[in-house]
Amino acid sequence: MTRFDVKILGCGSAMPTTLHNPSSQLVNANEKLFMIDCGEGTQLQMRKFKTRISKLHSIFISHIHGDHILGLPGLISTLNILGRKMDLNIYAHKEIEPLLLSALDFFCPHLVFQVHFFPLNADAFEQIYENKSLRVCSFPLKHRIPTCGFLFEEKESLRHIKREMIDFYQIPIKQIKEIKSGADFVTPDGRVIPNEILTSPAKPPRRYAYCSDTAYCPDIIPYIEGVDALYHEATFAESEAIRAQQTFHSTARQAAKIAKAANVKKLILGHFSSRYTELDDLLREAQSVFPDTLLAYEGMDIVL
């Protein structure tokens, strides 16, 4: 099975603390690294957790608040010093493009690789990237400025053909791909062998969703329905529900309500306010609604 996991680099909020770094995480899909958000200090976190910076493929920025993007110039500068050859794709709201390009002109005037900027649309669900085994989509969250959630999903893989059936029916090699794709087999004497007898189902594609920053927003439920893991912001405890509403953030309980309604397999809470030095209350609050809840922490691995 190909690799598909997530490493949390930072799960704090606007004001970093000694406990939590600003937002960033790395999705490793088949040994390609896809970064989600890049707060200040992200490159240091990558070093700390010994992630392979050379595998970094693309960067997806949920929204252009500083705690989600200020690590970008330093990271790109370091990639440049390291002599990166591969292009780097950055997906973010279009408004940041001029400032980002100015910053790169200033701080990385002699870039040895190409940076491609792709504007995100925070108004609709859209596929924004795909390769042969992975698809990334963005969808609208509900924050003070245009903000995207991200859905990483494996593509459907082919059904598994049973070795003993190949031997028994003497299936020619050239027909195997069709059968893996769902075709029946017709024997030389005209008998139809149904596909279900020849194959076993592929593993269901794994899916990961990132939702930060956002107010409580049931509109996202269709996009994240049944994902293997949902990272959802929980900036506040329910006792700060009014503050959460005012600042377009969620409480831990609200994150759990979304997880429950979307019938996800696992919820990971993150984007914790700096006011919380310990997070047990947030965890209990969420678990009372959705038991399969975990707290994010810097260095956490979410294996899908």
Add this chain to the structure above:
Amino acid sequence: MTRFDVKILGCGSAMPTTLHNPSSQLVNANEKLFMIDCGEGTQLQMRKFKTRISKLHSIFISHIHGDHILGLPGLISTLNILGRKMDLNIYAHKEIEPLLLSALDFFCPHLVFQVHFFPLNADAFEQIYENKSLRVCSFPLKHRIPTCGFLFEEKESLRHIKREMIDFYQIPIKQIKEIKSGADFVTPDGRVIPNEILTSPAKPPRRYAYCSDTAYCPDIIPYIEGVDALYHEATFAESEAIRAQQTFHSTARQAAKIAKAANVKKLILGHFSSRYTELDDLLREAQSVFPDTLLAYEGMDIVL
């Protein structure tokens, strides 16, 4: 005696490592904090070392390479969240002003305090700040782009008048300030009592110099002559002297030659290349020229 010391927040170079953060340090002069350089992650280092962010008075940026300035937007954003009232003065090369202001517009759109930008002149020795007890000057270093060194010096304090002389000559209170400033005392019967009999010298003003980044540059010696502590970059060991020359950096030995020629009291080496996982060779190399050499490290206090 008033407080005058320096806290090293970062003494690495362009590429941060798990050992060293990018450049930043804090001069505490009489409980005001003056920051020199502000690389990515500086605000996190301030938290780690429990420095009082509310005491931050001004920020001096030696030059506008990323590893000396990329922490600024995040730091200012945090000051804003904390509700800072006091103005913040930023001294840096004029070219960065538009980009810095754009970044602040973007990431701190509702600043609750004023940021004042003061352009630095990297062509001459100039006083750039003073208060009643401190003077800060900038002077040209020799780097790939315009770069300033900084000299922090206490102002001369008044001589100490001897208590027993006040009693013996019955010196009126209104004349004490003059005598502390160096005046002689004339007794009612016309005798002149020389100042040296009445007073003891003030403590010599303490001085601290910061020289990073710079190639070997003996031109700076007059500016830093006799300082109590000199922080001088030593990006490379002498074995990389050619690379140092090409990149306008110094070797540890060159830093020591400057310290010796300027007759400083103490040399602190910093701005270490990420290639060095241990720095003993750099230290030995410098000490062979100038014995009173120390290696900087994150969290180091230089007491003046």
